[in-house]
Amino acid sequence: MPPRRTHGTAANPSPLASFAAPLTRLLAAPVLRPFLDEHVFDFYASQLGAQLSLNRVLARVEAIRPEARHVLSFVLRPNPNWQGFRAGQHVQLTVEIDGVRHTRVYSPSNAPAAGGTVTLTVKRHPEGRVSGYLHERVAVGDIVELSQAFGDFVLPDPVPAKLLMIAGGSGITPLMAMLRDLLVHGIDTDIVFAHYAHTHRDLIFADELVRLGKRHPNLHLHFGVTAASALPGELSGRFSGEHLDRIVSDPAERRTLVCGPRGLLDTVNALWEDRGYPESPRGVAIPASPCWCRRRPPDSDRGAGAAWASATAAPAASRAAR
Numbered sequence: 001m002p003p004r005r006t007h008g009t010a011a012n013p014s015p016l017a018s019f020a021a022p023l024t025r026l027l028a029a030p031v032l033r034p035f036l037d038e039h040v041f042d043f044y045a046s047q048l049g050a051q052l053s054l055n056r057v058l059a060r061v062e063a064i065r066p067e068a069r070h071v072l073s074f075v076l077r078p079n080p081n082w083q084g085f086r087a088g089q090h091v092q093l094t095v096e097i098d099g100v101r102h103t104r105v106y107s108p109s110n111a112p113a114a115g116g117t118v119t120l121t122v123k124r125h126p127e128g129r130v131s132g133y134l135h136e137r138v139a140v141g142d143i144v145e146l147s148q149a150f151g152d153f154v155l156p157d158p159v160p161a162k163l164l165m166i167a168g169g170s171g172i173t174p175l176m177a178m179l180r181d182l183l184v185h186g187i188d189t190d191i192v193f194a195h196y197a198h199t200h201r202d203l204i205f206a207d208e209l210v211r212l213g214k215r216h217p218n219l220h221l222h223f224g225v226t227a228a229s230a231l232p233g234e235l236s237g238r239f240s241g242e243h244l245d246r247i248v249s250d251p252a253e254r255r256t257l258v259c260g261p262r263g264l265l266d267t268v269n270a271l272w273e274d275r276g277y278p279e280s281p282r283g284v285a286i287p288a289s290p291c292w293c294r295r296r297p298p299d300s301d302r303g304a305g306a307a308w309a310s311a312t313a314a315p316a317a318s319r320a321a322r
């Protein structure tokens with residue numbers, strides 16, 4: 001299988017698909033739907049344009065961009081069957097690999113308002129079937145299938161005055177969607193955001209987080225590394241009570257949202273229970289991805305985000321006062 005890696009942005013859809021889309025939408029009008037067989041409709045629709053379907057959500061890959069080591073974001077443009085999502089929800093993504101359909105769950109990492117697109121940020125697992133296929137084979141212009149969004153891991157309504165978000169590895173995706181959603185809407189909730197990864201190069205969205213932290217005084221960032229030497233001001237090792245005490249002075253007053261490997265959720269829940277905090281954290285566990293790294297990476301292993309290194313050292317210390 002030749003690699004088809006194409007980073008960048010999509011070209012325009014084919015003229016045939018542009019012409020066929022309105023026609024197909026007309027045929028699929030609610031009044032005609034009861035008389036249509038989905039499989040027959042989808043078969044003929046697919047002859048006209050790859051993204052046409054009576055009910056299925058077919059999404060075109062509009063752009064692919066790197067986010068961290070072994071992590072790519074896929075910006076998807078779903079067809080009109082897509083009903084949208086709330087920040088923090090998940091979707092099932094289905095791809096056909098060598099004639100077999102495979103489905104995995106991913107959490108959009110973008111804010112829902114961003115022009116109707118869905119961004120899935122996927123960490124490649126060393127022997128992972130779907131993440132490997134997405135990284136190596138999927139190109140701009142390809143079509144993938146999505147489910148409608150699901151799940152109740154969403155921002156509390158009304159949004160509380162203080163939040164604590166704890167992300168482990170690719171578990172950052174639903175929390176990043178929530179964070180972007182809050183900041184896009186100018187909501188000035190006080191947010192303490194802790195993001196853990198194996199090494200600095202594995203810190204997804206590190207540069208963007210740093211930029212957001214500089215722009216939004218209500219965002220207080222903390223980076224942690226579990227398999228590399230932490231820089232001054234960073235958290236070293238796995239999340240613990242000592243880390244919590246460093247990053248927040250008022251955990252009992254904050255709504256806490258966690259996403260990452262099961263072990264991270266268990267630690268957070270146990271700590272909250274031990275300390276008798278009134279509000280249980282809300283969390284979603286995602287399968288831990290194996291570390292691609294050696295235990296002690298060389299200095300050159302720390303260069304995923306240029307901005308992160310200079311920003312975490314000094315400012316993190318002052319932010320940690322909260």
Ligand SMILES: Cc1cc2nc3c(=O)[nH]c(=O)nc-3n(C[C@H](O)[C@H](O)[C@H](O)COP(=O)(O)OP(=O)(O)OC[C@H]3O[C@@H](n4cnc5c(N)ncnc54)[C@H](O)[C@@H]3O)c2cc1C
Pocket residue numbers: 090104105106107108121122123124125126127128129130131132170173174284285286287288289290
């Ligand atoms: C609610 C939820 C949200 C999620 N959101 C995201 C997200 O936003 N981003 C993201 O990247 N992931 C997310 N995931 C994880 C995602 O669903 C997949 O589990 C992940 O992409 C791995 O799928 P895969 O097909 O690549 O790996 P699989 O093929 O399913 O393999 C799973 C694991 O087994 C290992 N493995 C496979 N074959 C072998 C073998 N022969 N020998 C040894 N080991 C092997 C792989 O290395 C991998 O670690 C989420 C999961 C859940 C439940």
